[in-house]
Structures are given as C-alpha cells and as structure tokens.
Amino acid sequence: MKLYIDGEWLPGAAEQPVLDRWSGEQVGTVAVGTAEHAVLAVDAAERAMRRGLPVPERARILGAAARLVARRAGEFARLVTAETGKPITAARGEVDRAVQTLTWAAEETRRTAGEAVPLGAIESGAGTLAMTVPEARGIAAAITPFNFPVNLVLHKIAPALAAGCAVVLKPSEKAVLAAGLLVEVFAEAGLPAGWLNLVTGPPAEVVDAWLADPRVAVVTFTGSTRIGWELKARSPRKLHVLELGSNTAMVVTAAADVERAAADAVTAALAGSGQACVSLQRLYVAREVAGRLTAALGAAFTSVRHGDPHDPETVVGPLITPQATTALKAAIDAAVAKGARLLAGGEVVNGVLTPTLLTDVDPDGPLVCEEAFGPLLSVLPVDDLDAAIDAVNRSSMALNTAVYTRDLGEAMRFAERAQAGTVLVNMPPSYRADHMPYAGVKDSGQGTEGVRYAIEELQHHKLVVLKP
The missing domain is CATH 3.40.605.10 (Aldehyde Dehydrogenase; Chain A, domain 1)
Structure with a gap:
C-alpha cells in the first residue's frame, strides 16, 4: 500500500x-x-x-x-x-x-x-x-x-x-x-x-x-x-x-440478576480479545452474591474458544504483539505472587493469552489501576453499593461504567454518583452505539x-x- x-x-x-x-x-x-x-x-x-x-x-x-x-x-x-x-x-x-x-x-x-x-x-x-x-x-x-x-x-x-x-x-x-x-x-x-x-x-x-x-x-x-x-x-x-484509555468497571449488587450480569461480563471482558478501551476489567460485586457470580464467570471463561482468529468460533485471539502478551502475562504472574487467586486462564497457549479470571487482587495494583488491554477480569467483592461507587471513582480514568441491579433506587444512585462519560444500567459497560455521544472524563x-x-x-x- x-x-x-x-x-x-x-x-x-x-x-x-x-x-x-x-x-x-x-x-x-x-x-x-x-x-x-x-x-x-x-x-x-x-x-x-x-x-x-x-x-x-x-x-x-x-x-x-x-x-x-x-x-x-x-x-x-x-x-x-x-x-x-x-x-x-x-x-x-x-x-x-x-x-x-x-x-x-x-x-x-x-x-x-x-x-x-x-x-x-x-x-x-x-x-x-x-x-x-x-x-x-x-x-x-x-x-x-x-x-x-x-x-x-x-x-x-x-x-x-x-x-x-x-x-x-x-x-x-x-x-x-x-x-x-x-x-x-x-x-x-x-x-x-x-x-x-x-x-x-x-x-x-x-x-x-x-x-x-x-x-x-x-x-x-x-x-x-x-x-x-x-x-x-x-x-x-x-x-x-x-x-x-480506561480500566472499565462494572458493579453487581445483591439485587441484580446474577446470571444475566455474568453473561454480559464475559462478553464485555473478552470480546475482541479484551483490546478495547471499554473492555471490562474491574468487576465489583456484593459479597452475598460474589460466590454465585464468580462460579458462573469461571465456567464461562474456561469454555471460551481461544486460538486462531480466522476461525469463526474463536472469541479470544492473539494480542496485537508478542510483547503485549508477554507484558500482560508477567503482570498476571506478579499479581498471583502477591496473593491474587487465578480462577481461569493465565497461560499462554500457541501465543494466545487464555481468558483470565482473578480474585483477591490487590485493589491498588496495576491489574486494577492501569489499563490491561487484554482478556482479563478481576472480581473484587465489596460490602455495599456505596463502597462499590467509591471504588469505581478512585480510578484516574473514566469512560464507561455499568451497574446491574433490579432496584431502581440503586440504579439512580449509581447513575448520579458514578464518575464516567457514560453510565449503563443492566447493560455491559463495553456497549457503544455509533450515533450516541461517547466521551471520557478525567484522564x-x-x-x-x-x-x-x-x-x-x-x-x-x-x-x-x-x-x-
């Protein structure tokens, strides 16, 4: 060309x-x-x-x-x-x-x-x-x-x-x-x-x-x-x-449809191999439903097809460069060495980083605070919605964010207090329509x-x- x-x-x-x-x-x-x-x-x-x-x-x-x-x-x-x-x-x-x-x-x-x-x-x-x-x-x-x-x-x-x-x-x-x-x-x-x-x-x-x-x-x-x-x-x-960039966050409250939230979180985290500024990276979940959500996510991450991107069944392909793969794998390994639990993935198979699900991640560590830009999701239990909103807002980046709840009051409180260019309720934070306003705040x-x-x-x- x-x-x-x-x-x-x-x-x-x-x-x-x-x-x-x-x-x-x-x-x-x-x-x-x-x-x-x-x-x-x-x-x-x-x-x-x-x-x-x-x-x-x-x-x-x-x-x-x-x-x-x-x-x-x-x-x-x-x-x-x-x-x-x-x-x-x-x-x-x-x-x-x-x-x-x-x-x-x-x-x-x-x-x-x-x-x-x-x-x-x-x-x-x-x-x-x-x-x-x-x-x-x-x-x-x-x-x-x-x-x-x-x-x-x-x-x-x-x-x-x-x-x-x-x-x-x-x-x-x-x-x-x-x-x-x-x-x-x-x-x-x-x-x-x-x-x-x-x-x-x-x-x-x-x-x-x-x-x-x-x-x-x-x-x-x-x-x-x-x-x-x-x-x-x-x-x-x-x-x-x-x-x-962003380190996109989603919140699941105790009033959420947990199965729906889990299905949407898988898509939001892994579509396009997680290489989008609105790819889900941080998932804050109420402690009382954290076990159900984590189990559903673990099963889904393990079953997602990864490998040859030319195969129509593949969801996660190689990252843009081998160096990007190496860097993200090293960050995952470092997080695990510091106490994070690996629930799925975390391996490189035929040059592809497998869909990676973590919990017990350091909330101040790079996998939470920086943009990962790969097929990775950290699950972080919280006590209540206010704690989740505070955690979402601690980031210096704010593009899209989402909350899953069947409680209208919770939805309205999140929409009012969450710092983001776009707030979605019961929709994945990776959502974008090409005619809607789309903007980030903060960094x-x-x-x-x-x-x-x-x-x-x-x-x-x-x-x-x-x-x-």
Whole structure:
C-alpha cells in the first residue's frame, strides 16, 4: 500500500512488509512516509478546503461510501483479522458498525444548521437580524489505533468530512491495510482530491509535522492516555478531541440478576480479545452474591474458544504483539505472587493469552489501576453499593461504567454518583452505539465522539449580524 496524497497513490521513502498476526505470512506491504510527505498532505488538504465541498455532495459521498463498505465487508473483515489478530466474527461486527457510522454521517451532514439569535430583545440590537452559521474549523489530523482499524478510522473521517474539514490520516502502524482500503472506497465514492490524505510512517516524523503546522486546526486522536495528553501539551492552540484509555468497571449488587450480569461480563471482558478501551476489567460485586457470580464467570471463561482468529468460533485471539502478551502475562504472574487467586486462564497457549479470571487482587495494583488491554477480569467483592461507587471513582480514568441491579433506587444512585462519560444500567459497560455521544472524563479524554456530536466538535458557529 502506498501513500495517498492529493488524489494520487505515491511511493514512500521505503516499504515494510505486513504480516498475518497469526500465521506470520506476508499479506501486503506498506509505504513509509516522512515529514515531507506529511507536509504535502496538508498542502493538498488546504487546497481542497479553498475549493470547498457543498453539503449535498458531502452527504452523497458519505452515503456512497457506506454502500461500498457494505459491498466489500468480507474483504475488510479479512484484512482486520490478518493484520491485528482480531477474531473474524468480531471483525465482521466492526465492519457492520462502520457501515452504520457512514450512514449516520451522511444523514447528519444535511442536519447541521445555525440558529437565530434574538439580538432584537435588547435596545442595542433593535432592527438587527442575527444568526449563527456553522463552519468547518479547518484541516483535521486524524490519528487512529489498531484495535478498531475500520470503524474508529471512520469515527474520525466521516464526521470531519460531514463538517467540511479536509483530513490528513495517520493510522496505527499495526493496522494500515484496512485504512488504505477505506481510502480506495472514498475515491470510488467520488471524494475530490485533497479531502482525504493518508500518510503512514513513524509518528515522530508524520505526527510531529502536523503538530507543528499551524494550518492543522484539529487533532482527533484515539489511543493511549499518555500519548493523547502529550499531543495536547505539544500543540495547545489546536482543538483536540481525545478518546483515551480506561480500566472499565462494572458493579453487581445483591439485587441484580446474577446470571444475566455474568453473561454480559464475559462478553464485555473478552470480546475482541479484551483490546478495547471499554473492555471490562474491574468487576465489583456484593459479597452475598460474589460466590454465585464468580462460579458462573469461571465456567464461562474456561469454555471460551481461544486460538486462531480466522476461525469463526474463536472469541479470544492473539494480542496485537508478542510483547503485549508477554507484558500482560508477567503482570498476571506478579499479581498471583502477591496473593491474587487465578480462577481461569493465565497461560499462554500457541501465543494466545487464555481468558483470565482473578480474585483477591490487590485493589491498588496495576491489574486494577492501569489499563490491561487484554482478556482479563478481576472480581473484587465489596460490602455495599456505596463502597462499590467509591471504588469505581478512585480510578484516574473514566469512560464507561455499568451497574446491574433490579432496584431502581440503586440504579439512580449509581447513575448520579458514578464518575464516567457514560453510565449503563443492566447493560455491559463495553456497549457503544455509533450515533450516541461517547466521551471520557478525567484522564480518559476530552471532547465528544458519536457522529453528530463529533460534527459539532469540528465546526464553530460564526455569528452574523445584519442591520439595514
């Protein structure tokens, strides 16, 4: 795959092979871009924005792209699995969501509007007509992770184009081929040159060039907490939309449907091999039902299929790199050495970390306080709901959280007091619909995603005042 700048596929300074994460076979190559390529991409985006792209044309292109992704869904899913090791069933689900993201963006493009401002309500505004007019903030630099290499890329591209922002895209070096296929789709859908530019290569060259370029108005980033805040610190005058990490928590009270909570917890912890910022990591459970819940979880974790991600029955595949597997295995071993009890998994079989369930974990240890990003769940008994809420809120990260209870009062108390961008009741904390507002608080980020909300972030409202 080459670089894509100003409507043309260009060679990079070098090429690197792309290997299947499971088999090790080469599945493609990717060009290595440089800072010079990054600047060329901004040049192209600047020219595109000067030419403009009318709202009806933006909507038409996004709708056409949705249909093309749906038509090529199998190809996208196979690329995602090959590059990242994401189980094929999860990859197919991601592509289905990507079609929804594009469809929502096409619809929301036509709904962006300003509003009348009643300046005539005061004496100094008598005889005036005032309104706000939405305008694109400018060129958007989109920097995306490996774990959702189709849908999270589209959560950057689609709202930006809908808002009228040209895009310079840097996907994760661990997941580039799917991004290239998306660029092909937009070209086929009729997106004019310069509106979407793809530059792969070392972040120290590509991203640094965009941070230093005053023509780049927006940085929209999904990835680690550390890197996200570093990007903001290094370019404070730009607008930043940051969707960062978390150590997602769920609470099960004594009034919960325990079996339902257990089934949802398994999915929330293990889907996509646990490599999502909303993957369940901390489960706080009332002591009186902890035994039932732990038994149900242990049986489920032991029976979950793990191994070859190309197998449709596989739930847990390899982590993104062998180094990630080694690091998480070492953290599990360290926790067990300090007294944690291993109820399931904790082994590496054919390069795959088996679904891991722990209890008696140090509540101040790394498996609870840091983001694990793997198929791991810690069960932590608590005395009551207030203790659970306090434990949830002790984290410096707060994206999604959930409570399972059949007591309306408990549900309302949790919703009011839990610190999170999203609170779910009797739904897994890993839940996300692509048109809902999606945002973290504390160290989990700033700004809001979800198609309409992201469009609003990427536009400012110019005030126009008319007086005859």
